[in-house]
Amino acid sequence: MNSAPSIPQVERKVLVASLILAGAMLALIAYAAIRLGISVPGCVTNVKPFEEGELIQVAPGRYEAHVVAKKWSFIPNLLKVQKGSVVDFYVTSKDIVHGLMIDGTDVNLMALPGVVNYVQARFDKPGKHQIICHEYCGTGHHDMIGTLEVTP
Amino acid sequence: MIQKNLRGIILVELLFPLVLLLFGVYHGVLQVLYRSGVIQDLEFAGINYYRGLTAHGVINAIVLTTFFAVAFGNAVISQQLKHAVSARAALAGAALMVLGTLVAAGPIFAGKADVLYTFYAPMRADPLFYIGVVLLVVGSWVSFWAWIPGYLRWRKEHPGQKTPLAAVGIFATFIIWQICTLPVAYEVLVQLVPWSLGWTSGVNVVLSRLLFWFFGHPLVYFWLLPTYVMYYTMMPRLAGGKLYSDFYGRLVFMAFIVLSSPLGLHHQFTEPAISSGYKALHAVLTFLVAVPSLVTAFTLAASLEYGARQNGGNGLFAWWGKLPHFDKERWLFPYLFLGLVIFILGGITGIVNASYSMSALVHNTSWIPAHFHLTVAGPVFLAILGMSLYLSLGLLGKKCAAPGMAVAVPYVWTLGVFIFSAGLFYSGLHGAPRRTNLGISFLDSTSNAYRPDWRIGEYVGAVGGILMGLAVLLFVYVLVRSLASARSAQLANSFALPVSEPYHDEDIRVVRNFKPWVVAGIVAILISYVPPLVQVLSANYPLVSE
Numbered sequence: 066m067n068s069a070p071s072i073p074q075v076e077r078k079v080l081v082a083s084l085i086l087a088g089a090m091l092a093l094i095a096y097a098a099i100r101l102g103i104s105v106p107g108c109v110t111n112v113k114p115f116e117e118g119e120l121i122q123v124a125p126g127r128y129e130a131h132v133v134a135k136k137w138s139f140i141p142n143l144l145k146v147q148k149g150s151v152v153d154f155y156v157t158s159k160d161i162v163h164g165l166m167i168d169g170t171d172v173n174l175m176a177l178p179g180v181v182n183y184v185q186a187r188f189d190k191p192g193k194h195q196i197i198c199h200e201y202c203g204t205g206h207h208d209m210i211g212t213l214e215v216t217p
Numbered sequence: 218m219i220q221k222n223l224r225g226i227i228l229v230e231l232l233f234p235l236v237l238l239l240f241g242v243y244h245g246v247l248q249v250l251y252r253s254g255v256i257q258d259l260e261f262a263g264i265n266y267y268r269g270l271t272a273h274g275v276i277n278a279i280v281l282t283t284f285f286a287v288a289f290g291n292a293v294i295s296q297q298l299k300h301a302v303s304a305r306a307a308l309a310g311a312a313l314m315v316l317g318t319l320v321a322a323g324p325i326f327a328g329k330a331d332v333l334y335t336f337y338a339p340m341r342a343d344p345l346f347y348i349g350v351v352l353l354v355v356g357s358w359v360s361f362w363a364w365i366p367g368y369l370r371w372r373k374e375h376p377g378q379k380t381p382l383a384a385v386g387i388f389a390t391f392i393i394w395q396i397c398t399l400p401v402a403y404e405v406l407v408q409l410v411p412w413s414l415g416w417t418s419g420v421n422v423v424l425s426r427l428l429f430w431f432f433g434h435p436l437v438y439f440w441l442l443p444t445y446v447m448y449y450t451m452m453p454r455l456a457g458g459k460l461y462s463d464f465y466g467r468l469v470f471m472a473f474i475v476l477s478s479p480l481g482l483h484h485q486f487t488e489p490a491i492s493s494g495y496k497a498l499h500a501v502l503t504f505l506v507a508v509p510s511l512v513t514a515f516t517l518a519a520s521l522e523y524g525a526r527q528n529g530g531n532g533l534f535a536w537w538g539k540l541p542h543f544d545k546e547r548w549l550f551p552y553l554f555l556g557l558v559i560f561i562l563g564g565i566t567g568i569v570n571a572s573y574s575m576s577a578l579v580h581n582t583s584w585i586p587a588h589f590h591l592t593v594a595g596p597v598f599l600a601i602l603g604m605s606l607y608l609s610l611g612l613l614g615k616k617c618a619a620p621g622m623a624v625a626v627p628y629v630w631t632l633g634v635f636i637f638s639a640g641l642f643y644s645g646l647h648g649a650p651r652r653t654n655l656g657i658s659f660l661d662s663t664s665n666a667y668r669p670d671w672r673i674g675e676y677v678g679a680v681g682g683i684l685m686g687l688a689v690l691l692f693v694y695v696l697v698r699s700l701a702s703a704r705s706a707q708l709a710n711s712f713a714l715p716v717s718e719p720y721h722d723e724d725i726r727v728v729r730n731f732k733p734w735v736v737a738g739i740v741a742i743l744i745s746y747v748p749p750l751v752q753v754l755s756a757n758y759p760l761v762s763e
Contacts, residue, residue, distance in 0.1 A: 075519075076462050076721065083511035091504045094572050098497070103574035105486040107493035108752065156489075161340050161763055162422065164487075164581050168648040173577040175488040177422050178339065178761040182489035195666065199581035199650035201333055203340065204259070204267065207658035210666045 106174060109183045114157045120144050128152045134163035134176035137205035139196055144213045148191050156182045164200030167213050175200060191217040218713060220295040222304040224612045226311050230288035231605045233315060234281040235696070237322075241276030242689045244269035249637070249682030252583075252653075253675040254660035266654040267331045274334040275325060275350075278593060280318050282440045283353060285601045286394075287314065287360040289443050290387045292608055294364045296714055297381040301367025306359060313356030321349025333652065336409065336429060338420045339761045344413040347405050354398050361391040379729060382466045383716060386446035389470035390439060392735060393477050396742070397435035404428040412762065419760030423490045423753050430481040431746065438477040440593050444600040445469070447553055448517055454717035455550045456540055458524025463719035465516045467728035469509040474731070475738040476506040479745035486576040490756065495749045496573065502745060503571040510564055517557060523720055545620035552603025555631045556596030562638070563591030581652075583674075584645030587638040594685075595634055599627050602692055610699050614709025618699040622691055630688035637681025644674025 097103045118133040118140030130152050133140040146152055156165050158176040166173045167186070174182045196211035219227070244264075250256045251266050259265060264272075287310065295302045323345060324330040330346035368388070372380070380388075404425050411417045449466040453459050460466060482499035485491060522536055530536030540554065541547045566588040569575055579585065610617060617623050641649075649655065649671045659668045660675060727733070 076465060076516075079465070079512055079515040079519075082515065083508045086511055087504045087507050090507075090568060090572070091501060094500065094504075094574055097572075097574040101574070103577075105493050105496050105573060105576060106489060107496075108490055110756070161761075162337060162426075164650070166581065166648065166650065171577040173487050173580050175485075177426070177489060179759045180423055180489045180756075182487075195648075195668075197648065197650055199653070201267065201270075201337060201652040203331070204265065206267070206652070207654040210658070 103171075106182050106184050109155070109181045112155055112181045112183070114179055114181055115155075116159070120146075126150045130154045132156045132165060132176075133159050134165060134198065134209075135159035136161065136203060137198070137209040139165065139198075139209070139211035142211045144196070144211070145216060146188055146213070147216050149187075149189055150215075151185060151187045153185050154183065161202055162200055163198050163202050163209065166197045166199045168195040168197055170194060173199075188213075188215045191215045218296060218300075219292050219612065220300045220302060220304065223291050223295050223302055223307055226304070226307050227288045227291050228609055228612055229315070230284050230291070230311055231609045233318075234276075234284040235605060235693075237276045237318070238281055238689070239693070241273050241281070242686055244273040245277070246682055246686040248273060249675075249679040250656075252655045252660070253679040254656040254672070255679060257656040257661060259654070259657065265328065265331065267333070267652075268325070268328055270652060271331055271333050272325055275321065277598075278440075279334055279350070280353065281601065282593070282597065283357050284314060285605065286390060286439060286443050287311070287357050288608070289446075289604060290364070290391065291360065292714060293383045293387050293446065294368070297384040297716070298364075298368055298371045301364060301371050303363045303367065306363030310356045310358075310360030310363060313359060314353050315356075317349045317352025317354070317356055319349070320352060321346050323349075335433070336404075336425075338404075338409060338412075338425045339422055339763045341413055341763045342409075344410055347410050347413060351402065351405055351410075354402065357391075358395060358398070361395065364388070364391075379463075379724065381450075381716070382460070382463060382470075382719075383446050383450040383714075385467055386442060386449065386470050388731065389474050390442035390446070392474050392731065393435050393442070394439045396738065397432045397439070397478055400428040401432035417760065419762035421758050422761050423756070423758045426485065426488065427481075427491070427749065427753055430484040431478070432481075433484055434481045435477045437592065438473050440597045442470070442473060444553075444556065444596050445513065447600050447604060448513070448557065448596075450717055451715050452517070452550070452553045452557075452717075453520040453524055454715045455547050455553070456521050456524030457528045458520060458526075458717075459720040460717045461516050461519035461523060461719075462721045462723075464721065464723045464725050464728060465512055466719075467725075469513055469516075471728050471731070471734040472509040473506070474734045475741055476502065476509070478738060479741040480506060480571075482745075482749065483571045483573075483576075486573065487580045490753060490758070491749050492752060495745075495752075498745060500571060500573040502741070504568070507564070507568055507571075514561070514564075520717075520720070521554075543624055545624060548617060548620050548623040549603050549607050551624055551627045552599045555627045556599040559591050559595030559599075559631060559634060562635075563588065563595050566591065566642075579645060581650060582645035583641040583649045583651050583678075586651050587641035587645060587678075590634055590641075591638050595631075599630060602626065602630075606692070606696055606699070608714075609696075611712035611714075612709065613700070614705045614707070614712065615699055615702050616705075616708070617695065618702045619695045623695045626688050626692045626695065629691060630685055633681045633684030633686075633688055635681070637678050637685060640674045640677030640679070640681060642674075643677070644671045647671055647674065649674065 198209035324343035530539030
């Protein structure tokens with residue numbers, strides 16, 4: 066902006082302060098994403114949408130959870146994993162749009178028909194977590210609840 | 218002066234949605250009762266929870282806001298640009314909007330459109346629901362188009378003169394609206410209506426969501442910018458002062474034209490089918506759009522301080538006391554000022570939501586409605602209430618019949634919305650989902666899913682929600698009593714919107730022309746949306762039906 070010199074001092078400070086504030090917040094997010102490794106789900110193209118949900122133990126302490134969301138339950142409805150496990154969640158929907166949030170964890174995904182969503186999570190504390198459908202999916206939405214159990 | 222031949226149209230555009238708002242607010246209060254478990258049922262008085270939620274969202278967030286933006290736009294453009302509005306086109310726009318609303322209301326209340334206002338394809342609604350929404354939006358386009366020839370004429374007749382800031386703000390609002398409604402019009406007309414009529418086998422869900430969320434965030438600025446017009450051009454005058462910087466007003470409106478659209482993916486952080494790199498790009502762009510709002514915070518604070526010091530205020534903060542917080546003659550002031558106070562929290566929590574890495578914690582929890590009730594149901598709703606009362610009474614030549622109560626309304630609302638949001642923030646952080654009938658599931662103490670830890674947040678939310686409902690009842694009382702009072706032709710003839718003078722009135726050319734900003738906005742959209750669109754289209758997702 067070559068006309069900037071005619072902006073009075075005080076007003077220029079306002080713009081600078083605003084840019085610094087926004088920049089600082091953005092820097093914190095970049096830090097969280099790069100250094101702490103907190104990322105968001107991306108595009109999964111190597112997994113075809115599946116019909117059957119299952120929990121597969123691929124190695125000791127490693128699982129793949131293939132979860133199908135449908136009106137109004139998750140398949141499988143109970144996921145049991147051992148303490149300290151790392152789980153790869155692959156999530157899809159059989160009918161309409163659903164959500165899959167595992168209470169008390171960072172697992173928070175949308176389940177869309179015809180496409181697979183993915184996130185990885187690690188479970189260190191034994192206990193039960195509700196698996197909650199958090200996207201409106203019709204009259205039975207509030208009853209769409211599953212369980213993830215972390216065994217000792 | 219507002220054109221005589223527009224007054225009836227503006228009045229209908231203000232009062233029609235306020236009547237519907239009674240249903241919208243009723244269902245809002247019911248929401249908090251269901252959610253807190255006070256009502257433990259699928260339905261209340263014959264209306265299902267999710268049907269009520271659809272009505273609440275459609276009426277409050279789409280119908281009321283669109284009607285108000287058009288009504289306020291008609292008033293501002295007509296007053297500021299010396300009768301630039303084509304009354305015939307404005308009438309056609311208003312008629313389309315009323316027709317569209319009535320057409321969409323049928324299926325909603327008949328239970329054939331329990332899809333919430335976000336459509337949720339492939340959940341199917343009656344075709345009339347989609348068609349009604351389209352007519353409403355097209356009506357708002359026609360109303361916008363009705364201002365353009367008069368504006369171009371005004372520019373020719375006033376060479377070298379700055380377009381009044383309020384008119385700039387209104388045009389920015391509707392330029393954003395025109396751009397962002399095109400993709401959703403495509404979604405509705407090409408994807409949803411033919412499928413709903415049974416002509417196509419299904420919907421490409423991924424594409425429909427990309428198109429919807431292209432619209433979903435600029436929609437927020439369509440709600441907000443008429444309020445910004447009041448903040449920049451009217452509130453300083455009501456405070457007894459001037460707008461601190463005319464340049465920043467213009468810069469902010471132009472910046473929104475560029476920045477309000479290329480960021481919709483921040484609503485889709487937790488979705489598949491879109492690469493995380495594109496999501497990160499949209500996260501960065503979302504932080505850019507926070508800048509004009511931060512600039513606004515500083516500029517408005519300076520304007521208010523200037524006004525308060527003119528009123529004899531001094532000290533570092535003591536001048537706050539010299540603003541007309543409880544002035545019955547200037548009852549419009551607290552509707553704007555308190556909205557601004559609410560927006561501090563609304564803005565900050567919005568930045569939380571947009572934060573790429575925090576989405577996993579808050580996405581689709583009740584944190585989200587807690588946030589947006591501090592924006593659209595904070596500054597936006599209070600400004601709509603205050604200005605609807607101010608404009609409709611002014612146009613009719615009536616006075617506020619209960620000014621003390623008119624002053625009380627925004628205070629009760631502010632208290633209510635803060636309590637409501639505090640409760641929902643709390644339960645959201647503990648995992649309570651939004652849009653869910655909790656009373657017959659998670660907050661039913663006999664259920665396996667019972668979550669006692671959500672109870673306190675939802676109870677607090679219910680107290681706030683009831684207070685908000687009470688504020689609206691008080692408002693309706695003030696409005697009805699004032700409308701029933703005696704009319705003065707002299708008042709009606711002399712009525713005008715209050716408009717502030719600028720304190721700093723720099724003439725900086727770059728903010729005096731919409732064109733470069735619109736071009737920059739389109740370039741920003743192409744950069745941010747072409748890659749994810751190509752990604753989605755080349756994946757050939759199947760057509761899905763319910």
